[in-house]
Amino acid sequence: MTDERAERMQKIVSLAKRRGFVFQSSEIYGGLRSAYDYGPMGAELKRNLMNEWWRAMVHCREDVVGIDASILMHPKVWEASGHLANFSDPLVDCKLCGERFRADKAPRAEPGSPATVTLGDKGRAKAALERLSHLGIEGVRREGKTLVGLAVGPVGYVCPNCGSPILSEERRFNLMFRTHLGPVDPVGAVVEAVATAAREGKTGAELRAVAEAAIEASSVYLRPETAQAMFVNFLNVQGALSLKIPFGIAQMGKSFRNEVTVEHFIFRSCEFEQMEMEYFVPPGEGPKYLEYWKEQRMAWWRSIGLRAENLRFRAHGPDELAHYSDGCFDVEYRFPWGWDELEGIASRTDYDLRAHAAASGKKLSYFDPEATDPATGKKGWRYVPHVVEPAAGATRGVLAVLCDAYDEEPGDERGKGARTVLRLHPRLAPIKVGVLPLVKKDGMPEVARGIARDLFAAGVGAKYDEQHSIGRRYARHDEIGTPYCITVDGQTLEDGTVTLRHRDDRRQERIAADRAVEAVTDALKRA
């Protein structure tokens, strides 16, 4: 990150705190790593953003319905989805081919015995050889796509993919937050189980396994994504509303991951908020709908005000695609530190429903009486739907919106008129209109309060504000992104007009006070 962009990021973080958007969690106790609280402005902004998503994805569509599922789910959900295995096993990375594998499932080999590494092709073998010399390992010979001259390390296993003994250390990833359902603390059960096992002479890894089993008995997990709830509720939702494919199930809410690294303010945190939708389609139509949702989702990010030049797609390469997926695009935003993911739009085939069908024994399929079964050629087709998933980060969406909206104007040559302004889309703005008496006398406050009340009654998020000079109040509203200000002045008392001031260009127009509500609601509608 360049200094200039790092400084810009600092300023955004600083403004977020100063104006009540985002505070660090538990700040008076020194702060909690990677946890943030949304203040009065931030809570409104996040809520507005998520409401916009819900409106676009659920309310404005015939084919998508919403759910709000529990954060705690049956542990078997995570077993079936693969999260449990991938999130909590001892994992090792191969330093030659990049494969990550479970240490306990790797091919065993006698420590010290010769190891032959076989890469996919000559080019990869050359690259691996370079990596070896980089690691300071010499005396390795290349024969075509194989490397000879390495020896098995003391761990006694090699990479299942290429046979390499050059491996990272075993790391126990437990990326899911484990907790316990039920009032009995599991520590007692663990102590008892371990004590019994120790008396039986068990040691080391065996004791660990005993402890692990004792914990597992009562373990549940905070969801690491909201998506699985849509899959396990597929039959419930489809049946309850008699939905016809294609249709989607949407959900917004919190998810939790013990990230290895947290970074960039609220961008990557262990507790975060997602906006996900699973769209169920007939087999074979995944790629078509992937294309459709890709465009829809990009259009949505544009519609809430993010600038086109700061948005792009990034296609996942074959190497980073999950084995079951047949296509995935990220919507990326140009954050101050560079391009980074806002949303992933993935074609997931029938992997999820099949996995849950196999694990639960329930038939997670759909019957289309109108369609022709390609296998039999007869009318009536029962199939496991394929899924296209647009999965967006709400928390990082808030950050993208703040970054995109943040602007500084230098003012004139003496710096007069300089200001910081958040050019938030009016629908996202925490406060829609500030209602200000020009000065605190001559009955102006009373008139202004009356206008504010009218705005409240019309459902417009208004704020009456009489502190400080008019210039400071405008500046403060610019900093929190308030798109409009209505000001009551001397002329109001004579002819019943007020000024309507626009945030982006500070332009003012004179309108009738009794038409203020209408003017503001019209402007918000047009925005």
Added chain:
RNA sequence: GCGGGAGUAACUCAGUUGGUAGAGUGUCAGCUUCCCAAGCUGAAUGUCGCGGGUUCGAGUCCCGUCUCCCGCUCCA
């Protein structure tokens, strides 16, 4: 996880060799003020990130720890 930098008022920061914690901005009150952070007068606000140590005395020196930022690593 590794390496580097930082933490003093709400914000930005100063704080000398270890000797009574400061400035600007902001905030609050009053006066003034008819349009873009105006002025005058006054006021409040500090676990100096936290804990320990050395010392007669620690914001300053030492140890530990937490948090943030940057770069690597990682991101099923």
